Amino acid sequence: MIKEPEYRSVDFSRTTITELMIPSYANFGGKIHGGIILSLMDKVAYACSARHAGGYCVTASINATDFLAPVNVGDLVSLHASVNHVGKSSMVIGIRVESINVTTNEKIHTNTSYFTMIAMTEDRKPRVVPGLILENRKDVRRFLEAIRRKELIKQYKSEFSETLSDEEIQGNLHRLEEERCMVIDF
Numbered sequence: 060m061i062k063e064p065e066y067r068s069v070d071f072s073r074t075t076i077t078e079l080m081i082p083s084y085a086n087f088g089g090k091i092h093g094g095i096i097l098s099l100m101d102k103v104a105y106a107c108s109a110r111h112a113g114g115y116c117v118t119a120s121i122n123a124t125d126f127l128a129p130v131n132v133g134d135l136v137s138l139h140a141s142v143n144h145v146g147k148s149s150m151v152i153g154i155r156v157e158s159i160n161v162t163t164n165e166k167i168h169t170n171t172s173y174f175t176m177i178a179m180t181e182d183r184k185p186r187v188v189p190g191l192i193l194e195n196r197k198d199v200r201r202f203l204e205a206i207r208r209k210e211l212i213k214q215y216k217s218e219f220s221e222t223l224s225d226e227e228i229q230g231n232l233h234r235l236e237e238e239r240c241m242v243i244d245f
């Protein structure tokens with residue numbers, strides 16, 4: 060059996076996917092569907108994580124995908140992915156998306172997102188991934204930022220109850236007074 064390396068550098072798995080935005084990717088407004096970009100992000104996150112892990116991975120969660128600018132038909136979209144953080148079986152993949160106007164070469168940063176990917180064994184159980192070698196200030200900053208995001212997500216999940224009880228709704232009804240809605244019945 061081949062022994063897995065214990066640590067891998069960020070550069071080892073750094074991955075870029077570039078794709079031309081063809082007319083069939085457009086939405087009804089003539090811009091590129093957000094879903095097309097999300098699908099490309101999932102692909103680059105998979106490739107980057109599978110390279111770091113040396114095997115099959117699945118997407119566990121996606122954090123923060125703000126679309127900052129629309130992407131046009133005819134643009135080239137480049138997605139740059141790198142491992143920002145590793146846990147035991149999880150890897151946070153940071154993805155920066157840029158659109159490039161091929162006629163003017165103008166580049167626009169359209170979104171940044173963080174995908175948590177889990178390395179899996181053949182019988183679909185999480186498996187330990189190599190650690191991450193942090194070679195410079197940027198690698199260290201991204202690792203620390205990922206830890207902070209994880210802590211905030213954990214805190215949010217523990218404080219945010221998905222279903223409000225009738226009592227909680229009653230206690231919060233006054234908040235709707237300044238919202239653009241009409242309560243007909245409750």
Ligand SMILES: CC(C)(COP(=O)(O)OP(=O)(O)OC[C@H]1O[C@@H](n2cnc3c(N)ncnc32)[C@H](O)[C@@H]1OP(=O)(O)O)[C@@H](O)C(=O)NCCC(=O)NCCS
Pocket residue numbers: 117118119120145146147148149150175177185
């Ligand atoms: C993601 C998945 C493997 C986690 O399985 P699990 O039994 O909860 O595994 P564990 O509790 O042992 O956690 C394994 C790791 O996943 C992480 N994890 C689990 N759920 C997570 C979530 N929602 N977000 C981020 N990380 C998560 C854990 O923190 C842990 O990380 P660590 O090993 O670095 O400490 C499982 O939920 C799964 O298979 N989900 C479906 C994935 C899939 O099909 N994706 C495609 C989407 S269409």
